[in-house]
Amino acid sequence: MRFFTQFAITGLLVVAGFSASAQTFSDPVSYNNAIVNEQIDLLKKNLRYISKAAHSENDRKIENRRLEVVEQNKVAIAKLQHMPAYKGNNELRATALTAFKTMLQVYSADYKQVNSLATTRTQSFEAMQQYFDAQEVAGQKLAVVDDSVNAAQKRFAKQFGLGLEASKESARLAEYTRQVSAVNHYQHQVFLPYFRVQKASAQLTDALNAQDAAAFEAARVLLAAAAEKSAAELSAVSAFRGKDVAYRNAARDVANLYVVMCTNQFVKIAELLKQKDHLTKADAQAINGNINAYNTQNQKFNEAYNRTSAAFMDTYVPVMND
Secondary structure (H helix, E strand, C coil), X not given: CCCCXXXXXXXXXXCCCCCCCCCXXXXXXXXXXXXXHHHXXXXXXXXXXXXXXXXXXXXXXXHHHHHHHHHHHHHHHHHHHCCCCXXXXXXXXXXXXXXXXXHHHHHHHHHHHHHHHXXXXXXXXXXXXXHHHHHHHHHHHHHHHHHHHHHHHHHHHHHCCCEECCCHHHHHHHHXXXXXXXXXXXXXXXXXXXXXXXXXXXXXXXXXXXXXHHHHHHHHXXXXXXXXXXXXXXXXXXXXXXXXXXXXXXXXXXXXXXXXXXXXXXXXXXXXHHCHHHCCHHHHHHHHHHHHHHHHHHHHHHXXXXXXXXXXXXXXXXXXXX
8 A cells, every 4th residue: 555645844744743632733734644644553554464464374363463454444534534624625635534445445355355265275276366366456456546645645735835755654664565565466476377286286196196097197287288387477477676586486497397297207107007007016116216206306396486485575575573
């Protein structure tokens, strides 16, 4: 959620003194900053939720953070509803109030759906994609109302002859929010192709464990297609911030591993499984050799992916402690 800007007179940032009970404002700066301060409090709660969602697998704690945003949102709305217009200008207050109400709706409904989808997101590629899509839609709704408030604030500043200057706290939180949004979008681009091959690989493993030759061959074909598609998609993902390719490359390495395996070791295993009732000692050794080679490489590349994924999130989404 982008930031409203606090107003300053003669280049100095005015620290707003806001009394919720009095609801009187002697100048346009204190009026504007009263609204901004409500947003700052709300955005802090929002960022705590985002941080928890990025770094935790504890769905209960993530849900609690969402509810904190909802409650803070209700407080902000209540305060703005009791604010008067400032010298005939009601646009800024009304537009900000609409933004807060939209945010409340997004966190009450959209992000509630996101958290609900989180519980089943690993069941299939489609479920994971639906989960990510819900996150993206929620973020887009917030961005739209932010644009309208920014425009209203500029008109308010022009009407009353004010200059715009962001406080250090506003700038810090705005940069954090922008960064988190970019990180989440990038993570979705990388993780979904990776997750596709993981789901297909699981089917191959199940067929192998069952020693079902037909199921294994079907799974091999499915995995080959998934790996090739994912490798191509990941190759098209640009470096994060134009320079960081480690996370993208780690996911692509996993996809490329499956591409190679599906055209080599897995083909050999498929052929030998067809003869499973008539295998020679050499045949059994060949299957085990190919399986061991796969297991070794699979563990190596997936561990590298997990390390790089964790490092990516730790680097670009700082933890906001409880």
